[in-house]
Amino acid sequence: MAERKPIESWLTDMDGVLIHEGVPIPGADAFIKKLRESGKPFLVLTNNSIYTARDLHARLRRMGLEVPVENIWTSALATAQFLDDQRPDGSAYVIGEAGLTTALHDIGYVLTDHDPDYVVLGETRTYSFEAMTKAVRLINDGARFIATNPDETGPSAEGALPATGAVAALITKATGKKPYFAGKPNPLMMRTGLNTIGAHSETSAMIGDRMDTDVLAGLEAGMETFLVLTGLTGRAEIEKYPYRPSTVVDSIADLVDRV
Numbered sequence: 001m002a003e004r005k006p007i008e009s010w011l012t013d014m015d016g017v018l019i020h021e022g023v024p025i026p027g028a029d030a031f032i033k034k035l036r037e038s039g040k041p042f043l044v045l046t047n048n049s050i051y052t053a054r055d056l057h058a059r060l061r062r063m064g065l066e067v068p069v070e071n072i073w074t075s076a077l078a079t080a081q082f083l084d085d086q087r088p089d090g091s092a093y094v095i096g097e098a099g100l101t102t103a104l105h106d107i108g109y110v111l112t113d114h115d116p117d118y119v120v121l122g123e124t125r126t127y128s129f130e131a132m133t134k135a136v137r138l139i140n141d142g143a144r145f146i147a148t149n150p151d152e153t154g155p156s157a158e159g160a161l162p163a164t165g166a167v168a169a170l171i172t173k174a175t176g177k178k179p180y181f182a183g184k185p186n187p188l189m190m191r192t193g194l195n196t197i198g199a200h201s202e203t204s205a206m207i208g209d210r211m212d213t214d215v216l217a218g219l220e221a222g223m224e225t226f227l228v229l230t231g232l233t234g235r236a237e238i239e240k241y242p243y244r245p246s247t248v249v250d251s252i253a254d255l256v257d258r259v
Contacts, residue, residue: 004224004246007258009041009199011073011190011223014056016209016231017252018044024063025230027253032065034259041197042071047149047183047213049076049122049164050097073193075148075183076100076122080107081192082182083146087117092146093138095131095167096122100148113138121171121179122148123164132167136174145171149183151213184213190221205246207255209233215245228252 208214
């Protein structure tokens with residue numbers, strides 16, 4: 001195997017890597033501090049499209065993690081970038097929260113339920129049957145179907161919640177049309193993120209807690225991959241997958257000295 005080049009930029013997932021249920025994972029503050037002091041380009045990523053980067057900056061700051069707004073990359077931002085590249089100044093019917101609607105507004109999209117170019121599905125705290133029915137009818141009338149991410153469930157204090165992937169499956173069942181998912185594990189999210197910080201995949205690393213999204217996306221984008229064991233994928237599960245991370249570590253604390 002060819003030896004990889006030194007890591008000059010870092011991408012890291014947020015939930016399960018830096019924080020867990022609203023609490024920083026030990027070592028996360030030291031890792032972010034070291035990244036900022038190093039001057040190396042970095043991004044904190046999340047497949048969750050509910051919050052804007054500014055919202056997430058404020059939430060992380062309250063937890064003691066100082067991540068600048070420009071170093072946060074969400075599936076909503078990746079989706080907006082994709083749509084801006086595909087069809088500039090287009091229109092969309094959106095099911096989602098401020099993170100997604102703001103990202104689309106910022107690229108000049110018109111949000112409408114009248115003959116939109118796209119139906120764009122993201123996370124929301126209240127999935128409306130009326131909104132889903134509208135989405136089904138618009139897709140049947142020719143709107144293209146886009147979803148921010150394929151995650152089928154999301155975490156909450158009470159247990160799992162239906163997420164974008166589960167609602168997308170419902171709409172697919174009703175229309176026969178599958179969405180294009182912009183978020184992880186689509187390497188598009190990695191590549192658009194790398195482009196925003198002027199980084200190259202061959203000298204970049206992806207840190208994640210899930211084999212099926214973080215590691216897969218990093219691998220397909222040509223990056224070095226680190227799996228931390230503080231999130232969803234346990235050590236025993238790694239062998240179930242047909243691909244492997246470059247390195248497995250217990251937590252983000254083990255990577256501070258790698259920066």
